Amino acid sequence: MDISMFQALLIGVITAICFSGMLLGIYTNRVIVLSFFVGLVLGDVKTGLAMGAIGELAFMGFGVGAGGTVPPNPMGPGVVGTIMAITLKSSGMTVETALALSYPFAVLFQLATTAIYTVFSGTPASAKKALEQGKYVKFKLLTNSTFIGFLVVGFAVGFISSVSMGALEAFVEAFPVWLLDGLTVAGKLLPAIGFAMIMTVMAKKEHIPYVLLGYALVAYLELPVMGVAIIAAVFALIVYFRADQESATFRNDDESEVTTDGI
């Protein structure tokens, strides 16, 4: 399918808003959000949702690592991946292949983000100067410079990805079948990185029982996510109430402590 100029502009605007929402802290620069909106514009919400789900889980763990790490940007699968999955659907593109193919773009967009932060490193000095001279309007503009930069880059990413799909299609069609099959297999493995990444910050040794619990609930009982979450909540509440009680006992009551020791 072809993308009209109007659709390309719309995708550009949506990407600009979602990408700069990252600075506002409103969680719009996520694969699940971007894919949904791109799917909506291109008239294929179903593929947008499928791409959003797999991409969101694959990218969930990115960005939770220690400060200073530069994670791949969700615009990769969210914009480029979704556009590929929808426009090349008739030539056999699966969401898994689209996810695998979108990683290089995710890396590229992250480099662009780093570049913006670096380019605007001079703004504090300019802002200081503007304040000293009493130019408050200039100061306000400078404090929003990164946001404006994000809007421009976001629009460029959305728009250029949409209008250059023809070139990308030719590029993908030049791929031999074994490579596309391989990318599909890789696309199914790649979410492991996101899950492992988030586990490295969330799971400590004492969480091993819960890792096993989650595995058993899904692999053997095949429960849906909400079911797993509710069973996990049971354990979480037990731990919570116990810890709450302990800290309360610890704070006021020496006598009860003696009694407990006696038992």
Added chain:
Amino acid sequence: MESRLKLKKSDYIKTSLRSYFLQNGFNYNSYQGTGYAYSIYPALKKIYKGKPKELKEALLGNIEFYNTSPHMVPFISSLQLAMLDNGEDVKDARGMKLALMGPMAGIGDSISQFGLAPLFSTIAASLAIDGLIAGPILFLVAMIGIILAIKLTMGLLGYKLGTKVIDVLSQKISIISEAANIIGVTVISGLAVSFVKADIALKYTTTLDSGEEQVVALQTIFDQILPRLLPALVTIGVYYLIKKHNWSTYKLIGLLLSLGIILSALGVLS
């Protein structure tokens, strides 16, 4: 005494909402510095009404390096403004602001990045996989709504209470975040084995006693012993490489891409 104060409750609410602009000037030099000054600018203007020199100095003093959680920052700005409005020393207010930067970043991250975001992200993805548009919509509504509530609560808390709350708060938060962690770990572990997929394509042929030939897929045997064993092993392997060998995301992507392509070409995985 009340009348002496220049800031009203509405000013604190307004400043809390302006914390959305905290990162609008984000850069690798002062991080959120200029954004912080910008978010408290209207409130400072009220405090230093008719004193342009003091206003300028206050703004210059607040564009320095700052980096904390954008969701928790209203607590800090409210406290700082309350101190300034009560005529306390500018240096003390600055000291408090710098002291709270780290703890608030920690609390904010454990709530939003390790708690809320993974929770709603996984729920939304599982709805979206079923083709429900409720997935992305629920994600946005829940995240934006909860974060707005956190911002306002923090802003009002900082205004009403003093620095002493932070101890109580962080104690309570650590229990809550541990409980949230348990849910997160369980759900993510379950999701990992349902979303990471690796199917062995290898088959072998055995000749039965009757002379008939039977094709046995290795995957079927694996599934009978430990279902979804391979996805679990892949995830554990990646976890190990990150934790023990500090592999970067890019190295891992390279590894899994080449593994996928090679094993598929060799006919091991399908």
